[in-house]
Amino acid sequence: MKIVKKSSIRLNIEHPVTTTTLSQLASREGDAETVTLGPWKLTWRRFRKHKMALVALGGMIVIFVYIFLGGLVFARGVCTPTGQYVTAEAYANCNDTSIKLQPPSSEHPFGTDTIGRDILARTIYGGQISLSIGVFAAIVEVVVGVLVGSIAGYFGRWLDDLLMRITEAMLIIPSLFLLIVLAKALGGKVPEIHLLGRSLSGSVVVIILVIGFTSWMYLARIVRANVLSLKELDFISASRALGVSDTRIIFKHLLPNTIAPIIVSATLGVSGSILSEAYVSFLGLGVQTPTASWGNMLDSSVKYIQSAPWLWFFPGLLILLTVLCINFIGDGLRDALDPRSTRHI
Amino acid sequence: MVNYIIRRLAQAIPQLLLISIILFMLMQAFGDPIASLGVRTPPRSADRERLRRQLGLDQPVYVQYFVWLVGNDWMKIDMDGDGVAETPGKRLGVLRGDFGNSLISKRPVLELITERLPNTLLLMVTAELVIIIFSLTIGVYSAVKQYSFFDNLVTGLSFVGYSMPIFLIALLSMYLFSINFKEWGLPYLPTVGMFDPEVGRTPGQIALHMILPVLSLSVISVAGYSRYVRSSMLEILGLDFIRTARAKGLRETLVVRRHALRNATLPFVTLIGLDIPFLLAGAVVTESIFAWPGTGRLFIERTAQSDFPVLMGILMMTAIAVVIFQLLTDIAYSYLDPRIRIE
Numbered sequence: 001m002k003i004v005k006k007s008s009i010r011l012n013i014e015h016p017v018t019t020t021t022l023s024q025l026a027s028r029e030g031d032a033e034t035v036t037l038g039p040w041k042l043t044w045r046r047f048r049k050h051k052m053a054l055v056a057l058g059g060m061i062v063i064f065v066y067i068f069l070g071g072l073v074f075a076r077g078v079c080t081p082t083g084q085y086v087t088a089e090a091y092a093n094c095n096d097t098s099i100k101l102q103p104p105s106s107e108h109p110f111g112t113d114t115i116g117r118d119i120l121a122r123t124i125y126g127g128q129i130s131l132s133i134g135v136f137a138a139i140v141e142v143v144v145g146v147l148v149g150s151i152a153g154y155f156g157r158w159l160d161d162l163l164m165r166i167t168e169a170m171l172i173i174p175s176l177f178l179l180i181v182l183a184k185a186l187g188g189k190v191p192e193i194h195l196l197g198r199s200l201s202g203s204v205v206v207i208i209l210v211i212g213f214t215s216w217m218y219l220a221r222i223v224r225a226n227v228l229s230l231k232e233l234d235f236i237s238a239s240r241a242l243g244v245s246d247t248r249i250i251f252k253h254l255l256p257n258t259i260a261p262i263i264v265s266a267t268l269g270v271s272g273s274i275l276s277e278a279y280v281s282f283l284g285l286g287v288q289t290p291t292a293s294w295g296n297m298l299d300s301s302v303k304y305i306q307s308a309p310w311l312w313f314f315p316g317l318l319i320l321l322t323v324l325c326i327n328f329i330g331d332g333l334r335d336a337l338d339p340r341s342t343r344h345i
Numbered sequence: 346m347v348n349y350i351i352r353r354l355a356q357a358i359p360q361l362l363l364i365s366i367i368l369f370m371l372m373q374a375f376g377d378p379i380a381s382l383g384v385r386t387p388p389r390s391a392d393r394e395r396l397r398r399q400l401g402l403d404q405p406v407y408v409q410y411f412v413w414l415v416g417n418d419w420m421k422i423d424m425d426g427d428g429v430a431e432t433p434g435k436r437l438g439v440l441r442g443d444f445g446n447s448l449i450s451k452r453p454v455l456e457l458i459t460e461r462l463p464n465t466l467l468l469m470v471t472a473e474l475v476i477i478i479f480s481l482t483i484g485v486y487s488a489v490k491q492y493s494f495f496d497n498l499v500t501g502l503s504f505v506g507y508s509m510p511i512f513l514i515a516l517l518s519m520y521l522f523s524i525n526f527k528e529w530g531l532p533y534l535p536t537v538g539m540f541d542p543e544v545g546r547t548p549g550q551i552a553l554h555m556i557l558p559v560l561s562l563s564v565i566s567v568a569g570y571s572r573y574v575r576s577s578m579l580e581i582l583g584l585d586f587i588r589t590a591r592a593k594g595l596r597e598t599l600v601v602r603r604h605a606l607r608n609a610t611l612p613f614v615t616l617i618g619l620d621i622p623f624l625l626a627g628a629v630v631t632e633s634i635f636a637w638p639g640t641g642r643l644f645i646e647r648t649a650q651s652d653f654p655v656l657m658g659i660l661m662m663t664a665i666a667v668v669i670f671q672l673l674t675d676i677a678y679s680y681l682d683p684r685i686r687i688e
Contacts, residue, residue: 052504169360172664173368174623176630177644181656184648185374271508278510279630283645298512302634305516305536306524316513324508 046336053332056325063322067127074109074120092121093290101308111310114300123314126292131322133208133277133293138269140212141219146262148216149223150250154231164224167217175214179276182210183285201291211276219265226258260337267333271326278319294319350672357668361661365439368660369410372653378402378448398423400448413445413657414438439661445654449647454658458640464539465632465639469624471555472562477617479567481610484574488582488609489601499571506568515561515634522557537636558635562624570616577609611682618674622666 047053071088079086079094086094100116102108110119152163170178183206190202230236231254239249255262274294280286281295289296294315301312379393379402397403401412401422417434437443444454487496519536526533534557535541540550581587582605590600628641636642640659647655679685 165356165360166363169364172357172360172364172667173660174663174667177660177663180629180644180648181368181371181660185371189374275510279512282510282512282630283633285648298516302516305519309520312513312516316510316516320505320509320513323510324505327504327508 043333043336047332050328050332050335052328053335056328056332059321059325060329063127063318063325067124067131070124071121074124077107077118089125092118092125092292094118101304101311103308104310110314111308113297113311114304114308119297119310119314122292122297123294123318126294126297126315127318127322129204129287129291129293130274130277130295130319133204133211133287134270134274134326136208137211137215137273137276138266140209141216141269141273142262142266144213145216145219145265146223146255149220150227150254152220153224153227154246154250154254156228160224163220167220170214170217175276176279178214179210179280180283180285182214183207183280186210187285187288201288203286203288204291204293207277207280207286210280211273215269215272215276219262219269222261222265223255223258226261227254230254230257263337264330264334267326267330271323271330274319274323274326346676350676353672353675354668361664361668364664365414365657365661366410368657369413369653370406372651372656373406375648375651375653378651378653402448412436412438413654415440416443439657444658444661447647447652447655449650449652449655454654457643457655458658458662461638461640461643464637465628465641467551468555468558468562468628468632468637468639469621472559472566472624473617473621475559475563476566476570479563480570480574481606481613483567483571485578485601485606485609487571488575488578491579496575503568503572506564507572509565509568511561511565511630512634514564515557515631518557518560519634539638554635554637558631558637561631561634562628566620570613573616574609574613577612578605581605581609611678614681615674615678618670618677622663622670 071092076088076091077086078084079091080096080098082094094117096112096116098116099108099112100114102112102116104111108118108120110123113119113122148163148167152160152167186206186209187203190205192202193205227250236249236253239253244253277286277293278295278298281293282298284296284299287293287296297315298312301308304311378400379396394403401409401417404412412434416436416438418437420434421430422432422434423430436445439445442455444458446453447457450457483499487493487499490496522534523536524533535554536557539554540546544550582601587600587604590604591597595604628637628639629644630641631637632639632641633645644656644659
C-alpha cells in the first residue's frame, strides 16, 4: 500500500507520465505487484478513499436504474381519453384532464400534473431527457473547449490571441443570458426527431447545442494553460524533430497529458448542463412539451406552489439528487486524478 | 497603472463590439416583435408594414445594427414607403448613449432600465452582503474547528446547497416560510412583489419582501464561497508566520483575525468582485419567481415579446459592468497584495 502511495505522488500531470514510464517507476521501487498498476487503477484506488464519492456513485447507479428501468414497472395503464392500454412514454404523455392536479395516491404515487399526466412516469422519461442533455451537452462542451484550448495553446501567436479574445468575449455576458438568447433564437427551428421508436421534441437538440456552446470557455482556458506549459518540454521538441505532425502531437502527446482536468470538467459539465437545462426549461424556453424533462415539469409550477406542491417537489428533488451525486463524483475524481490537490474535504 | 487601465479598456472595446454583433444577429431570429404586440398588433398588413418601417425593422440586419450602434440622425429615412428618403432620423446610437426605444412601449430603453435598476441593485447588494458575511463567518469557523461536528455538517450542507438550482431553493423556502407558516398560524413571510399594496411602499414592507429572494440568491454562493474561505484559511493557518505569531504568545483570536483572516480574504476579493455583475443573471430566475420588479424580470418579459432594443440594452450594460468590475478587481487586488504589481 505504501508503495502505491509513493508512485501516486509521482503521477504528476505537469511531468508527463505515461503508462510505461509509470510501470518503470514502480519497478524501480521493486514491487512486482505494483508494476501492473496502470494510471487508471491508481486513480480508482484513490477514488475509493473518497467516501462521499463512492456513496454518490452508488446513488447515481440507483438513479440510472430508476430512469432506465423504472418505465417498465411504473409507466403502464389505461389512458382514459383514448381508452387504450398504453405503456412507456405514451403513458407519461397521456393527459386525462378529468384527473388533473391530483395529490399523490396509490394509483399515481407522485400525483398528476396540470393536465392530468402521471408525474411519476414523467419523472422517469423526463429523467432520460435531462440526463441525455447533461451528457451530450458536456460532450459538446469538451469537444469545443479542448479544440479551442489546444489550438490556441499549441499554435500560439495570432491564433492564440484571436481565440482567447473570443473566449473572453463569451465570458463577458453571464451564461444564463447567453442561454436564454440562444434558446429563444434557435427554439422551434428544429423539427421533431424520431429516434429509437421515440419522437422527441427538436428542442432537445437545440438545448444540447446551446448549453454546450455556452459552457466551453473555462475548459478551453485550462487546456490552453496546460498545453502552453507542456509544449516547452523535451519530449514535444523531440516529436517535432522527428517530424511528427501537429495533429498527432496534439492528440497523442499533449491531450493525454491534460486528461485529468478534462475528465473533471466533463463530469462537472454534466451536472452543470442538467442545471442549465432546468433553468431554461423552467423559464419556458427549453425542452417543449409533450416531451418531458425535469426542467419543464417545473415550468409554471410557481402558480401551484400552494395548491399542488407535488408538481415541483419530485422533479426538483431528482434534479438536486442527480446534480449532488455527479458533483461528489467529480470531486472524488479531482482528488483521485491530481494527487497534489490536497483539497480539504 | 494608467497604461494598464487604458490597455485593458482598449482590449475590451473590440470584445464588446463582437459580442454585440453576435447578440444582435441572434435576436433577428427571435420572431416578429410586431406579432407579439398582442391586442395592439395592427390587423391590416399595410399598417403592419408601416409600423415596421417606422421602427426601422424593414432594413437589412447590418443597417439595423449600424443604426443601433451609431444612430441615424445624419441621414434621411423613408417613412411613407414611396422609395424616397425624406424624414431625418432621430436616433443617436449606443456609442452616444442612446440605446433606442422599446418596440413594445416606445419608451426609451435607458428609461425602462433605470426604472428597474434600483430594485435589482437593492436585491443584489443585500444578497452580496449576506454572502460575504455568512461565507466568511462559516468558512473561518469551520477552518478553525477543522473536522469538528460543525465543520462536517457545514461540509455536507454546502455540497447540497451548491447543487441546488435557485428555483428549488426559492420554491422550498416559499412553501415553508410563507405557506406552511401561514397554515400553522405562525408569522409568515410574503412571497411575491415588493410591497403589500394595502400597506404601501414602506422600508419595512420592502425589507420583509426581500427576505426570501435574498435567501434564494445567496444560498448557492454562500455554500461555494464558505468552502473557498475554509480551504484558504487552512492553507494560511499552516504557514510558518502563524506558528511564529502563536509562539510569540499572541492570543488565538488575534492570530486568526489579524494574521490569518487578512491573508485568507485576499483571493476572496477577486471572487466577490467577479461575482457581483453575474448576480444580475441569478436575479433573472429569482426575480421572475418572486415577481420582483427588477431588470432580470424585465429581461424575461421582453424576451417573450422579442423587444430586442431593451434586451440589447440590458445585455450591453451587464457586459460593460462585467468589464469594469474585472478591471476594478484587478486594481483592488494589486493594492491589497503588495506582492502583485500591475505593469
